[in-house]
Amino acid sequence: MKKIATGNKAVAEAVKQARPEVVAAYPITPQTEVVEQIAEFVTTGEMKSRYIAVESEHSAMAACIGASITGVRTFTATSSHGLLYMHEMTNWAAGARLPIVMANINRSLGPGWNIWAEHTDALQERDTGWLQVYASTVQEVYDTTLMAFRIAEHKDVLLPVMINLDGFSLSHIMQPLDTVEPGDFIPPLNLPHALDVKNPAGYGTLTGPDQYFKFRWDIERSMRDAVPVIRTAQDEFAKRFGRKYGFTEDYRCEDADVLIVAMGTFGKEAEVAVDNLRKEGIKAGSMRIRWLRPFPVLDLKGKDVVVIDRDYSFGFGGILANEIRAKCKTDVYSVIAGLGGQEVTFEDMTGFVRNRRPGSELWFGVNGHV
Amino acid sequence: MAMFEIRIHSRGGQGGVTAARLLALAAIHDGKYATACPFYGAERRGAPVVSYVRIDDQPIKIYSQIKKPDLVIVLDASVMDTVDVMQGLKAGGKVFVNSAAKKEFAGFVTSHVDLTGIALRENLVVAGAPILNTPVLGALAKMGIISVESAKKAIREMFSDERNVKAAEAAYKEMSS
Numbered sequence: 370m371k372k373i374a375t376g377n378k379a380v381a382e383a384v385k386q387a388r389p390e391v392v393a394a395y396p397i398t399p400q401t402e403v404v405e406q407i408a409e410f411v412t413t414g415e416m417k418s419r420y421i422a423v424e425s426e427h428s429a430m431a432a433c434i435g436a437s438i439t440g441v442r443t444f445t446a447t448s449s450h451g452l453l454y455m456h457e458m459t460n461w462a463a464g465a466r467l468p469i470v471m472a473n474i475n476r477s478l479g480p481g482w483n484i485w486a487e488h489t490d491a492l493q494e495r496d497t498g499w500l501q502v503y504a505s506t507v508q509e510v511y512d513t514t515l516m517a518f519r520i521a522e523h524k525d526v527l528l529p530v531m532i533n534l535d536g537f538s539l540s541h542i543m544q545p546l547d548t549v550e551p552g553d554f555i556p557p558l559n560l561p562h563a564l565d566v567k568n569p570a571g572y573g574t575l576t577g578p579d580q581y582f583k584f585r586w587d588i589e590r591s592m593r594d595a596v597p598v599i600r601t602a603q604d605e606f607a608k609r610f611g612r613k614y615g616f617t618e619d620y621r622c623e624d625a626d627v628l629i630v631a632m633g634t635f636g637k638e639a640e641v642a643v644d645n646l647r648k649e650g651i652k653a654g655s656m657r658i659r660w661l662r663p664f665p666v667l668d669l670k671g672k673d674v675v676v677i678d679r680d681y682s683f684g685f686g687g688i689l690a691n692e693i694r695a696k697c698k699t700d701v702y703s704v705i706a707g708l709g710g711q712e713v714t715f716e717d718m719t720g721f722v723r724n725r726r727p728g729s730e731l732w733f734g735v736n737g738h739v
Numbered sequence: 740m741a742m743f744e745i746r747i748h749s750r751g752g753q754g755g756v757t758a759a760r761l762l763a764l765a766a767i768h769d770g771k772y773a774t775a776c777p778f779y780g781a782e783r784r785g786a787p788v789v790s791y792v793r794i795d796d797q798p799i800k801i802y803s804q805i806k807k808p809d810l811v812i813v814l815d816a817s818v819m820d821t822v823d824v825m826q827g828l829k830a831g832g833k834v835f836v837n838s839a840a841k842k843e844f845a846g847f848v849t850s851h852v853d854l855t856g857i858a859l860r861e862n863l864v865v866a867g868a869p870i871l872n873t874p875v876l877g878a879l880a881k882m883g884i885i886s887v888e889s890a891k892k893a894i895r896e897m898f899s900d901e902r903n904v905k906a907a908e909a910a911y912k913e914m915s916s
Contacts, residue, residue: 373764373775399779485779538802543760543775545767634802641800714803 374546376539379507380446380472380532381406383514385416386551387470390441393421393432398484399536400448400474407444418444426451430458430469437467438572440563442518445469448536449476449490456494462529463498463588465572466562468521469529471499472514475633475679476536477709485710486535488632488680492661492688498588500530500595501661505618505637507544510534512612513659515551516602522558523602525594535633535679537710549610592663599660616665618657621647625654627722628669631677632658632689635707635718639677642718653722658689669697675725677718679707686730702726706733742795743884744805748824749814752784754872758814759790761876761893766794768889774799787818794884810884813837814854814871835878837871841915852878852914854906861906873903877910887911 374382380403384392392411394404410416419436423429426447433443447455452473462469473494477487491501500520504510510532517530534540564570576584599616607613620640622628629639636657646653656667678687685691690703702725706713711734721731730739745762749755756777763775771794778789791805810833813824819836825844828834836842839853858869876890885893894903 371767373760373767373773535802537779538776541776541779542802543763544799545772637800638802712803714806715801 372546372548373543374507375402375541375543376504376507376510376534377402377474377541378406379511379546380514380534381410382546382548383511384444385410386548387442387444387515387518387555388416389418389444389470391421391433391436391443392418392445393423393429393436393443394445394447395423395426395429395451397426397448397451399476399540400446400451400472402540403446403472403474426454427458430455430462433469434458434462434465434467437462437469437560438465438564440558440560442522442558443467443469444471446472446474448474449478452490452494453478456497459494459497459499459529464584466527466588466591467529468518468527468558468560470514470517470521470532471529472532472534474536474540475533481709483709484536486538486633486679487708487710488533488678489688491531491533492680494531495662495688498528498592499662500526500528500592501533502530502659503533503632503636503661504539504659505634505657507539507542507546508612509614510539511546511548512606512610512614515549515555516606516614519555519602520595520599522555523598524559524561526591526598527560528588528591528595533633538634554605554609595663599663614659616660617667618655618659620655620657622654622656624652625672626652627654627673627675627725629653629655629675629677629718629722630658630689630693630701631655631679632661633679635677635679635713638715639718641715642722645715645719646722651722661692664692664696667693667697669693669699673725673727674699674701675704675721676701677704677706677713677721681705681708690730700728702728703730704733705730742793742799743810744808745792745794745810745812745884746805746808747790747792747812747814748818748822749788749790749871750818751786751788752868753814754870755788755790755814757897758812758872758875759792761872761897762792762879762885763794764896765876765879765885765889765893766792768892769886771796772798778804787822808832810835810882812875812879814875816842833882835882837875850878850882850915852910854878854910857906857909857913861902861909863902863906870903870906873898874906874910877907878914880907881911881914
């Protein structure tokens with residue numbers, strides 16, 4: 370049956386079908402609908418999960434860690450300050466190699482107090498060892514959440530995965546949603562280092578200078594091994610359910626002279642800007658980054674690149690722009706736009722492309738270039 | 740069909756968001772693509788609020804707000820005292836007002852029906868407030884935005900009380916043309 374759902378409901382639907390044994394979460398705008406819906410599924414018996422209503426996000430992640438280390442599937446969701454409050458524990462989750470899946474509804478950080486979309490919250494978690502993926506439609510939120518469990522729990526990965534969706538513009542928009550029967554697309558979790566009462570062992574003990582770096586390297590090795598695991602999961606998803614996803618979503622990139630690179634809903638609306646620019650005779654394309662970690666290989670050779678950052682690293686620049694400069698050894702026109710839900714339309718994006726100045730930075734709505 | 744953009748004006752708690760959802764769902768049942776989104780500001784019960792619906796034959800990739808709607812729906816005529824509901828409405832665009840009396844907007848196609856009266860007559864009242872978001876689907880069907888069948892189907896999927904369908908049918912019959 371054709372359904373209509375918000376991004377938040379799409380997360381909850383996918384989580385229901387992934388059947389985690391434990392969900393621990395604390396509500397925060399604009400994530401609240403996710404945990405409300407999951408709590409309702411648990412209350413009505415549609416989900417058999419244990420729902421732990423905790424007193425904070427730090428405790429939510431701690432509860433997921435405690436549950437996950439026993440070898441069961443876990444899920445949580447948060448946003449903005451909630452994510453930052455988890456920060457100590459998100460590092461722990463990755464370091465302990467626990468395949469926790471989390472939805473983060475991207476929202477700005479206060480003050481000024483603001484509940485609208487921005488990516489700086491998730492990007493402050495960039496170096497924790499979590500895989501990060503950014504969705505742009507309600508359908509993609511649902512599909513990616515299902516894939517996240519399979520990828521996180523794969524024996525070559527065993528790292529947590531964060532699915533990101535823009536606050537309000539994706540979390541609260543209602544779009545068509547096709548749900549699927551995942552069946553054995555998500556195999557049962559087999560955590561090799563799960564606690565076993567018959568074979569007691571300790572975790573989190575002192576790890577000296579002669580050992581610690583090996584565990585760090587192991588996280589990086591798994592991050593690299595995650596690349597083929599993600600590719601296989603996406604290919605298998607397309608084969609079974611007919612919807613195709615990549616590390617990026619490339620729209621009219623092949624013969625393009627200039628690319629708009631963005632994440633989340635901006636990356637989807639950019640496709641409208643591309644169509645309009647093409648009508649004007651400007652050969653534009655859109656490359657929407659889905660997976661930020663592991664960071665994809667991008668083919669930007671011979672093209673101008675306009676990066677739209679809905680985030681910022683003070684004293685340095687747009688975070689995505691910097692990642693692309695460093696990884697792809699190319700200079701970009703860096704546009705800082707959409708902070709705290711600032712309205713940015715496809716018409717604004719066509720302007721960014723038309724007036725691009727490679728090597729410089731534009732703060733949209735603020736005077737001038739830097 | 741080019742993309743059709745609708746802006747719904749109401750007050751917080753009157754069901755404008757649900758009206759947007761029902762309209763989008765009905766359009767999807769008609770075989771179209773549709774998205775619905777509320778504009779989230781510092782809204783609270785009773786304050787003027789806005790929701791948006793886009794309908795197209797193609798998948799909809801636009802997330803930014805609607806600036807030039809094809810149709811404006813006013814669920815509560817009293818918001819017109821403080822809000823310019825006509826802002827950005829395309830030349831020759833349509834305006835629908837929940838009102839027993841005819842409203843005139845020069846240069847625009849205006850229609851009206853008394854949704855509040857219909858809701859009260861059908862005893863479609865929750866917590867003392869008449870329900871407007873299901874009867875308005877009847878008016879939208881009369882305008883040809885959605886089919887009658889899809890309007891009813893969408894209402895029945897979200898509400899089990901048949902009075903919602905009856906109210907929509909009444910709005911369809913009684914609407915000015």
